[in-house]
Amino acid sequence: MSNNKKFTFVIVVATIVLSSCGLDIGGDTYNVPATTDHGVTLQATGAVKVVPDGVQFNFSVFAVDLTSAQALARASASAAKAREALDNSNIDKKDIATQNVSVYPEYTYSQDGKQTLTGFRATQSFATTLRDTEKAGAVVDAVVLAVSTDLTIDSLNPILLDTKEATAQARKIAIKSARDKAEDYSDLLDVKLGEVVFLHEVSAPSYLPQPWMREATTSDEATKTVVDLGTQEVSVTVEVRWTIKN
Numbered sequence: 001m002s003n004n005k006k007f008t009f010v011i012v013v014a015t016i017v018l019s020s021c022g023l024d025i026g027g028d029t030y031n032v033p034a035t036t037d038h039g040v041t042l043q044a045t046g047a048v049k050v051v052p053d054g055v056q057f058n059f060s061v062f063a064v065d066l067t068s069a070q071a072l073a074r075a076s077a078s079a080a081k082a083r084e085a086l087d088n089s090n091i092d093k094k095d096i097a098t099q100n101v102s103v104y105p106e107y108t109y110s111q112d113g114k115q116t117l118t119g120f121r122a123t124q125s126f127a128t129t130l131r132d133t134e135k136a137g138a139v140v141d142a143v144v145l146a147v148s149t150d151l152t153i154d155s156l157n158p159i160l161l162d163t164k165e166a167t168a169q170a171r172k173i174a175i176k177s178a179r180d181k182a183e184d185y186s187d188l189l190d191v192k193l194g195e196v197v198f199l200h201e202v203s204a205p206s207y208l209p210q211p212w213m214r215e216a217t218t219s220d221e222a223t224k225t226v227v228d229l230g231t232q233e234v235s236v237t238v239e240v241r242w243t244i245k246n
Contacts, residue, residue: 195242
């Protein structure tokens with residue numbers, strides 16, 4: 001996937017609070033010095049939409065056998081095949097993490113409630129980060145082919161790996177929006193904005209998946225796993241306070 005991230009700016013919403021005795025944040029009022037007891041306080045949100053640069057592939061291998069040792073051995077063999085497929089797909093070992101290993105008995109129950117041990121189920125679960133989004137589907141297919149029927153795909157989700165640039169863009173939009181709105185209100189009130197005396201990032205950067213309509217599937221894609229990346233929204237909300245000049 002290209003390293004050039006695609007950004008689409010979204011509408012920014014701002015609210016204004018005028019106060020003469022204090023600053024209200026989250027229900028608590030913080031008094032400010034007399035020189036700044038008149039001011040304009042704004043909350044503004046900046047957001048950008050970004051094409052994900054990674055895919056999270058979580059899967060499990062399993063086996064059912066007469067003893068726990070046999071079940072675990074078979075599951076371990078399937079796990080080895082999955083690791084080999086990932087290695088052949090050039091997935092770095094640091095991007096493969098074992099999430100869980102479990103073995104537990106399985107029973108059947110008769111109509112009279114009698115419990116009969118039928119065997120043991122062993123499971124190994126993995127979380128894999130795929131950094132080449134264009135090859136993500138091929139990696140999934142390689143693992144499925146290697147393990148065959150003893151595998152379940154737990155989740156396959158596009159994710160943002162590098163959020164620094166998107167967060168910086170969202171923060172810049174939020175600050176600019178707050179400033180623009182503050183200037184609009186100062187014009188309406190026939191006052192002049194002074195210096196910034198308070199800045200608070202109200203919410204940590206959030207990353208939300210967005211609906212996305214994919215193009216028609218080609219005949220070649222019909223037999224392969226295709227990962228549709230869509231877009232994710234990165235947003236930052238800030239609260240800024242300016243004094244009002246006398």
